[in-house]
Amino acid sequence: MAFLQLDALSKAFGPHKAVDGLTLGVEKGEFVSLLGPSGCGKTTTLQMIAGFVEPSGGAIRLEGKDLLAVKPAKRGLGIVFQSYALFPHMSVAENVAFGLEMQGVAKAERAKRVAETLGLVGLGAFAARFPRQLSGGQQQRVALARALVIRPQILLLDEPLSNLDAKLREEMQIELRQIQRTVGTTTILVTHDQAEAMALSDRIVVMNQGRAEQIAPPHEAYERPATPFVANFLGKTNLIDGKAVRPERIEFASSGLAGTVRTRIFQGNHWLYQVETASGLLTVIRQNAGGTMPEEGASVHLAWAAP
Amino acid sequence: MKAMPYLLVLPALVLFAAVVIVPLAMTVALSFHDWGQYKGIEPVFILKNWREVLEDSYYYEVFGRTFRIAALVTLLSAVFGAPEAYILNRMKSPWRGFFLLVILGPLLISVVARTLGWALLFGGNSGLVNKALMSAGLISAPIPFMFTETGMVVALAHVLMPYMVLSVWAALQRLDPQIENAAVALGAGPLTVLRRIVLPQAMPGILAGAVIVFSLAASAFATPAIIGGRRLKVASTLAYDEFLNTLNWPLGATVAVILLVVLATLVIVANRLVERRYAQVFG
Amino acid sequence: MSKNGPIALIYHTLFVIFMLAPIVVVCWVAFTPEGFLSFPTTDWSLRWFRAIARYPEFISAFWQSLGLGALSSALAVGFSVPAALAIARHRFRGREAFTALFMSPLMIPYIVLGIAFLRFFTEIGLSGSFTGLVLAHIIVVFPFALRLTLASAIGLDRSIEHAAVSLGASEWTVLKRVTLPLVVPGLASGWALAFINSFDEVTMTVFIAGPGTATLPVRMFLYIQDNIDPLVTSVSACVIAITVAGLVALDRAYGLERLLVGRGHDGR
Structure with a gap:
């Protein structure tokens, strides 16, 4: 069994099946992208892993243990939200320290790890600033630091780069990849941008209407698309x-x-x-x-x- | 082209100068005029009225009551209105729109009609409010509401509650809907989320609402007049009596000017403090 | 998003009961068949609604309020439009000060305004006159009118007007065919909000209304000062019914959320 295992995971909103029997195994340290157009069920899948949406069927296991039985607050996952969802009334350092505080980490240890993580994302000098005073790219790094500092078993990224302009997005892709390699956290990225998914991932899951059309390494999916949908979505064909x-x-x-x-x-x-x-x-x-x-x-x- | 904006504001400016600034200046001047039972108003400059108001303990009592009531009303509306705004904000449409209408709608119904409702509910010792409180076991003997400060506070809290809900609700609207999830994902329990994430961000709304509610409560007229009757006076009903019953306009004007100055100072200082406190964070 | 828990819903229910209780009670008591205030009543009759017809001062006060509200709101909107255009579109010296001045009736206690108007109108011979009431009400409702006209002036995308100009429209045509149609909903909602506030105003009006020009809330207030009886509850019930009908209509037309919260807070 994989590190993170989704088994026939489903979510129905009334008659509409947002996610329809998704089975996926993610290995430890792997970077997997859920890729598809809006409404394909990728965000719902992420939210089910995070615990914000309850599945209508199927199972999620982390290291063989039932993750659905664990409350969202106790899952210990690192999440980077599309809007970043930074706490506007807290400084950068307070934002990053929040998760450690919730875990009851001692103050000295907290300060050390916050400084460490801010250094990792290159924001060491911005600890005292408020989110408002940062650029979009910097806010994005704070969100990443806040998610990473708790040393999550899994890092969930919900369209993290979609609010950045094209040039910055490319830079952040490279940086994100490097950081993920450095810390080695198992990562699941949700995106609608095929270039981003291909650039970052070990494997991509191309989703359409709640189903996985293909699960494969980017190169393989591009070269040997399983369906016409995958072929079209991954590039001109x-x-x-x-x-x-x-x-x-x-x-x-x-x-x-x-x-x-x-x-x-x-x-x-x-x-x-x-x-x-x-x-x-x-x-x-x-x-x-x-x-x-x-x-x-x-x-x-x-x-x-x-x- | 440079004159354009001035030409555009000119009509309103003339209107305000003539019908707001001049009358207010006249009222301030009036507070320094003399008045006698038989001679009426004498346009002289004396400090008699100011001295009377500032030296007589009766006026301290009235102003003390006015601001005590306003403070209690503000407290009640914050304590009860803020949670309601939060609950409203979490509702889904169409329920949210419907209940927003139910809670804000009373704002637009005549304050006389609303206060009349409270007068009916209080209605002496056998009033409905007392019956309900007693059967709920919250009190053992009826509380007098009519002609008391308690009654004024409850009725005013009701009258002004929508302002607080509206103000907090507007602040919560700016909240990133993902932000509570972000806190939960980092391990925060429901109470921690409320205390550490939601409340600090609702605070500017609560403070803004408090400023509005306090100044409206301190200057409220119809509700204290109906619930308080003729004897339990607040600043505004006192000024009204001086103007329309005693006919001592200069004294009434003095009371009104004091009320205006105190409230304007409070509002300006409070707004400054709130702005300074939050400028850096919320911009 | 997470849902409200059972405790939250119980709290919400109690809160709504608190907000509605006095209003419901007024309407309920209005249907009493008794000659005195009795609550709760189980029987009901329209006796006290019919009684309104025998008190012409309430009927005339109603028409007085209606006319006063309509006229002063229309004038307030008229005065507010150029001011809103100036504030929304120009950066000029004193802009903040002008805005603060025009919004000041919200800050000045109505009791103080009432006293100031009484003093002023007595001096210039407008005391108790309809003209005086209209002037006073324009001032009191002006912030509401300005806030909504300002919101629609700010919300107006200038490139739409530029597009019209590039297509060959003259300045006048742009105003008539593009700008005004786009701001009219804002003007109408500004008028409606101003009207409601004028219609309900009692604190300021009680000072300046004469016996012949008393508005409905003033009449009701003065009546309650002397005696609380079923007649004033039936009058109140009518006022409540009219307000609720107006609110529902307004909500259908513009959305009350938007109207009450306003979109542009630039004016504050």
Whole structure:
């Protein structure tokens, strides 16, 4: 049995099944992402693990013990909320110390661990500030520190980066990954951003309408999507003779499927083509290597390796 | 273009200057005029009224009663209104909207009608409130409510309660709905969440509500007049009597000016303190 | 979100009973068939409602209140619109001071306002007149009108007006076709809130209303001062019924939450 085991976990809100028989085993130290569009049941799953939503069926076990029998306040999980949910009336240090205080950790020990954890997220100098006085990225780090300082068995991240701008988000992804590697906490991330899930996770769970469509390492899910939904959700895809072919796998060749270039868009590091062929309109992505590329209206041939 | 905003506020400004500032100035001036039973108001500058109010223990008694009642009403409304606002905030729609209407609606019903209701409920020793309290075993002998401070406090607490609920509710609205979950996940029990997380964030609302309730309670007129009758006076009913019964306007004006100054000072100081205390935290 | 526990619900029930008790009692007693105050009554009759018709001073006071409320609220909204536009859209010296001045009737005890108005109107010969009442009520309800017109002026997205201008609309057309239609709901709710406050006002009005211009709450107050009998309960019951009907209508139209809490607190 895995470190954290979800067994046929279900949640129904009236007739609507938010989560429908989800089974998932998460190993110790693993980073798993629940990925899917809004309403796919990923957040509900997270809230059931946290204890804020009661499942209608199924089981959750942590190290073989029934987690559902444990009150939310006693589960000892670290949670980073989408809104961060920092306590606005407490300083950064007080926010981070709160969980330790609840555990009855002695004052000196508390101060030491707070300082340690704030150092880990690079906020050592901000201990006395109030959340209001911090930027979005800094608030995010406080939320992370607050969750990590209690040395949780599992870290739950609920869309933690969705309120940050694109550049900051990328930086935080790298940092989050590094921190998770350093402390080695088993982590479950909920996100709708496939790039984020793929960048951070050991495995991703692609969810749709309350079910897991595929559970696999990111590369495998991308290369060998189990369903058309997974193929589409993880990136642009062409469906040729019932098979998913990634646009970057298609090359312009001297022979092969004949077609005409409809549109060509320059995107800096690559070109995005729409090519009309007998198999329909295909998307093709070619690296920009500096050479000349087929123009709009040109007749081309397309070739690709069988997936 | 620079004159534009001034042109826009001009109509209201003229109105306020003529109908607020001038009358208030006249009232302050009135408090320094002389008055006699037969000569009426004499527009001279004397300190007679101020001296009378500040030296006679009767006026201290009335002002003492006024602020004592206001303080008790504020306390009651905070102690009972804040939890109700919290409960309301946790309700789901449509119940929340419905009960908000039920609790705030009385604010818009004539204060005379509401106070009349309390007069009926108090109604002497055999009133409904006494019967209910006695059958619930809370009291053994009837408490006199009519013509007492107790009655005024209860009726005023009812009249002003919606302001407190509204104020606390508005503060709770700004609360991140995830924040209680965050505290629970860190191991906090329900009471700890209330004491350490919810209450500190509701505090600005409670204090703002307290300022409103206190100043309205201290200047309330209809309720103390009906419940207190002719003998148990507060500052506003005293001023009313001087104006419309005794006709000693300068003395009534003095009482009114004192009430205005004390309340304005309290409100301004309280707001400053609240702002300074919370500026850093809540911005 | 967690739900309210049983203790919370019991507390809530007691609280609601406390809030409603005096109002229910007034309406209940109004239906007494007896000639004196008796509570609780088990029989009921409309006797005291019919009795209102024999007291023309209550009927005329009602119309007085209605007209006064409608007129003073409309004028207050009229005065508040330009002021709200200035406060919402311009940064100018004295902006905070003007706002504080216009909101000051909320801060000044009504008893003081009543005394000040009485003194002022006596001096200029408006004592007890309808004109005086209208002037006084404009002032008293002005903060309510301003708060809601201000909220709608602040809530107005200026880029919508810029869009209209870019499409070739003149300034006047923008005002007529875009700005006003967008602020009208705010104006209407401002008027409604002002009207309710004017209709209920008693503390200030009791000082300046003459025998011929007494409003309904003033009449009721003066009546209760002398005697509490079933007649005043039936009048109160009517006032309560009208207010509740108005509240329900207002809630349907605008949502009372929004109206009472207000959206923009900039004006405070």
